[in-house]
Amino acid sequence: DAKTTQPTSMDCAEGRAANLPCNHSTISGNEYVYWYRQIHSQGPQYIIHGLKNNETNEMASLIITEDRKSSTLILPHATLRDTAVYYCIVKRRMDSNYQLIWGAGTKLIIKP
Amino acid sequence: DTGVSQDPRHKITKRGQNVTFRCDPISEHNRLYWYRQTLGQGPEFLTYFQNEAQLEKSRLLSDRFSAERPKGSFSTLEIQRTEQGDSAMYLCASSWGQETYGYTFGSGTRLTVV
Numbered sequence: 001d002a003k004t005t006q007p008t009s010m011d012c013a014e015g016r017a018a019n020l021p022c023n024h025s026t027i028s029g030n031e032y033v034y035w036y037r038q039i040h041s042q043g044p045q046y047i048i049h050g051l052k053n054n055e056t057n058e059m060a061s062l063i064i065t066e067d068r069k070s071s072t073l074i075l076p077h078a079t080l081r082d083t084a085v086y087y088c089i090v091k092r093r094m095d096s097n098y099q100l101i102w103g104a105g106t107k108l109i110i111k112p
Numbered sequence: 113d114t115g116v117s118q119d120p121r122h123k124i125t126k127r128g129q130n131v132t133f134r135c136d137p138i139s140e141h142n143r144l145y146w147y148r149q150t151l152g153q154g155p156e157f158l159t160y161f162q163n164e165a166q167l168e169k170s171r172l173l174s175d176r177f178s179a180e181r182p183k184g185s186f187s188t189l190e191i192q193r194t195e196q197g198d199s200a201m202y203l204c205a206s207s208w209g210q211e212t213y214g215y216t217f218g219s220g221t222r223l224t225v226v
Contacts, residue, residue, distance in 0.1 A: 034214060043116070043203050044155065046214030087154055100215075102154025 004088045009107040018075040020106050022088030025069045031091060033064060035073045037084040038105070044087065047073065078110045116218035118204050124224045125194055132190045133221045137206030144187050145215065146179055147203040148172065155203055161187060194225045 005023040012018040024033065034049040048055055048062045050071070055062045061074040075082055087105040117136040125131050137144050142163050147155035158177070160168040163184035173179075176194075181187040191198055201222050205215035 036214065041219070043205070043217030043219050044215075045217070049214060100155075100157060102156070104152065105154055 003101065004090055004103055006086075006088050006103060006106045008104070009109070011109050011111055012075075012078050014080060014110050014112050015077055018078040018082065018108060018110070020073040020075075020086050020088075020108060021070065022073070023070045024088070024090045027068050027090050029068075033062065033071050034089045034091065034100075035060070035062065036087045036089065037082075038087070039081075039084040047086075078108075080110050080112065082108065083110045084108060116204055116206055116216050118202075118218035118221050120221055121219065122222045122224075124226060127194055127196060127225055129194055130190065130192045131194060131223065132188055133202055133204075133223075135187045135189070135204030135206075135218060137186070137204070138208075138216055139185075141206035141208045141216070142184065143207045144181055145205045145207075146187070146189050147205065149201040149203055149220070150199075158189075158202075191223075194223075196225045199223055199225045 032049050032051050035047040036044040037047055038044045048057055048060050050062045050064055052064055052068055062071060064071045085105040085107050087102050089100050089102060091100055116138060119134045123131055144161045146158040148158055149155045156172060157170050158173050159166060159179050161181040164181050176192045179187060179189045201220040203217055203220045205217040207215045
């Protein structure tokens with residue numbers, strides 16, 4: 001599975017859109033991009049995933065570049081409760097290898 | 113069903129003691145995973161079950177670690193002869209089929225070995 005690169009930390013003002021970038025330049029054609037977040041002292045929470053089309057759900061939007069080498073997670077109206085570590089992971093969705101490779105993620109701090 | 117449950121939430125043990133953690137997955141999920149997470153790092157894969165079969169184990173899972181999932185329901189992770197380096201958060205997750213919505217994680221068991 002391809003590795004990902006994320007900024008260590010980011011700040012965002014409450015009520016604004018939080019845009020979290022992720023580079024995955026070695027991604028293969030059959031590998032998906034997954035996003036999870038982890039709020040302090042809790043287990044990770046699934047947010048969204050995608051292959052090549054942009055995706056949106058009730059939590060966030062995922063924008064994947066045309067060459068699929070990078071993606072951006074967008075939280076449209078950030079709240080204080082969105083303060084968390086956000087992980088970008090690349091893996092083959094139907095692969096028998098379930099060893100998700102997690103990096104250190106981006107610590108997102110939402111400021112009032 | 114309130115999600116993935118892990119017990120206990122916190123465990124402090126003396127070096128050399130054995131500890132056992134329990135995970136109750138979402139009832140209809142056939143897949144169960146154990147991860148370990150140390151401070152400031154993302155989770156690291158330990159092992160994976162499909163129903164009662166343990167299909168994959170990480171090299172991180174030394175001989176002192178053993179996991180079971182009898183009858184394909186709850187799972188236990190036992191660490192024998194604990195060492196200070198075992199101090200970490202132990203996370204359990206479950207999923208169904210092709211993981212359309214990703215894994216559902218529990219809140220973890222924080223182990224401190226003193």
